[in-house]
Amino acid sequence: MASLKELRSRIASVQSTRRITSAMKMVAAAKLKKAQDAAEAARPYAERMERMLGSLAAGISGDGAPKLLAGTGKDDVHLILVMTSDRGLCGGFNGTLVREVKKKITSLQGQGKTVKVLPIGRKGVGLMRRTHRSLIIDQFEELVKPVPAFDQADQVIAKVMELFEAGEFDVCTMYYNKFISALTQEVTPLQLLPFAVPDTDGSEGGEGDLAAQYEYEPEEDVILESLLPKNMSVQVFRAMLESFASEQGARMTAMDNATRNAGDMINSLSITYNRSRQAQITKELIEIISGAEAL
Amino acid sequence: MADRVSFELVSPERLLVSEDADMVVLPAEDGDLGVLAGHSPVITTIRPGTICMFEGDKIAKRLFVAGGFAEVTDERCTVLADDAVDIADIDKELVRNSIRDLGEDVSHAKDDAAKSAAEMALKVAEAKLHAAESPAYA
Numbered sequence: 423m424a425s426l427k428e429l430r431s432r433i434a435s436v437q438s439t440r441r442i443t444s445a446m447k448m449v450a451a452a453k454l455k456k457a458q459d460a461a462e463a464a465r466p467y468a469e470r471m472e473r474m475l476g477s478l479a480a481g482i483s484g485d486g487a488p489k490l491l492a493g494t495g496k497d498d499v500h501l502i503l504v505m506t507s508d509r510g511l512c513g514g515f516n517g518t519l520v521r522e523v524k525k526k527i528t529s530l531q532g533q534g535k536t537v538k539v540l541p542i543g544r545k546g547v548g549l550m551r552r553t554h555r556s557l558i559i560d561q562f563e564e565l566v567k568p569v570p571a572f573d574q575a576d577q578v579i580a581k582v583m584e585l586f587e588a589g590e591f592d593v594c595t596m597y598y599n600k601f602i603s604a605l606t607q608e609v610t611p612l613q614l615l616p617f618a619v620p621d622t623d624g625s626e627g628g629e630g631d632l633a634a635q636y637e638y639e640p641e642e643d644v645i646l647e648s649l650l651p652k653n654m655s656v657q658v659f660r661a662m663l664e665s666f667a668s669e670q671g672a673r674m675t676a677m678d679n680a681t682r683n684a685g686d687m688i689n690s691l692s693i694t695y696n697r698s699r700q701a702q703i704t705k706e707l708i709e710i711i712s713g714a715e716a717l
Numbered sequence: 718m719a720d721r722v723s724f725e726l727v728s729p730e731r732l733l734v735s736e737d738a739d740m741v742v743l744p745a746e747d748g749d750l751g752v753l754a755g756h757s758p759v760i761t762t763i764r765p766g767t768i769c770m771f772e773g774d775k776i777a778k779r780l781f782v783a784g785g786f787a788e789v790t791d792e793r794c795t796v797l798a799d800d801a802v803d804i805a806d807i808d809k810e811l812v813r814n815s816i817r818d819l820g821e822d823v824s825h826a827k828d829d830a831a832k833s834a835a836e837m838a839l840k841v842a843e844a845k846l847h848a849a850e851s852p853a854y855a
Contacts, residue, residue, distance in 0.1 A: 460730070463730060463731035463732065464729060464731065466727045466731075467729050467731075467732075467797060470795050470797055471797055473788070474760060474786060477760070477788075478760065571730070572730060575729075636758045636759060637757060637759045638759070638760050638761070639745060639747055639750075639759060639760075639761040639762075640746055640761075644762075645760060645761070645762055648786075652786075652797075655729075656729060
């Protein structure tokens with residue numbers, strides 16, 4: 423049985439923990455709102471980029487397609503980008519993602535492919551390094567700071583392009599946490615290279631005919647050559663924003679749980695504390711009474 | 718409205734302008750491109766320069782873009798800009814300073830990649846200053 427003093431100090435320590443977690447929860451909630459707005463604001467660009475690329479890619483297909491669109495024609499070497507957070511205390515946010523990636527790596531290696539990993543975010547670097555140290559070719563830490571910006575996505579893509587041009591990989595896939603709601607995220611793979619032409623749904627069929635009539639200034643392939651890397655940056659940027667919003671959501675949920683847990687702990691500790699205090703009082707009373715009776 | 722172009726300017730971070738205009742002049746790769754309603758569909762790259770939105774024969778708004786892409790169809794004109802700012806909001810002093818800094822970057826660049834990146838940035842900054850000092854179609 424812990425002494426009263428020990429119990430008191432434990433209650434005090436759990437109380438201060440609760441204060442911290444509830445403050446973190448509120449900070450995460452405020453950041454989540456901002457992150458969601460940012461993700462919302464970035465959507466028009468990505469949508470229009472997709473529309474433009476759709477009509478361009480429809481015009482160019484087959485032999486004349488640039489390497490970025492067609493790929494290298496092999497899929498022997500896979501590059502996997504792992505988009506994680508820089509900071510912890512966000513529940514299973516990074517763990518789930520990394521677990522999924524490791525499963526993928528194992529299955530790719532099982533098929534005899536070579537896998538290279540490029541983690542983004544300090545937590546991902548740490549988690550990947552533990553088991554797959556030899557696969558990591560480069561890493562980005564503290565990139566998303568304080569909020570995702572487009573230049574940061576550009577940096578990542580510059581690196582990826584450099585590797586692609588050096589023939590370091592054939593297929594590039596990015597894994598990130600897609601924002602579903604504040605409570606749920608979903609690990610989502612996104613193929614960056616070679617570029618997967620977005621499926622235009624049936625309603626845009628009319629626009630598809632129109633697409634063929636576009637004039638291009640300068641030539642189609644010149645535009646495509648600069649548009650494709652730009653599009654990859656946009657995809658990465660979008661994933662960054664999603665991932666950032668997910669991180670805040672995950673942290674908010676984790677901290678909410680922690681706060682509630684601390685509350686429960688304080689309750690049960692207080693009950694134990696009160697009981698043992700009462701027991702001690704009763705014991706002292708019995709001692710006094712039996713002492714008096716003995717006289 | 719049939720005789721007006723619906724113009725949209727988007728940067729990766731957000732939608733900057735979504736308005737109708739009588740005419741929009743874009744700094745396209747091979748020279749300025751005036752877009753009226755009913756323009757034939759064009760996709761073009763944009764050089765660093767000024768986008769002018771016309772109301773009647775007056776310029777309602779001038780915007781500086783650092784580069785990007787434009788898509789024109791018969792009723793709309795969409796610009797995907799790398800970076801865009803209203804000419805009125807440009808701080809000339811700031812741009813002059815950055816031109817000086819970038820000039821140093823170019824001469825101190827360690828390798829070709831860094832040098833060409835700095836040169837690109839310098840070109841954009843010079844175009845920005847030029848746009849702010851001597852407005853296009855004034």
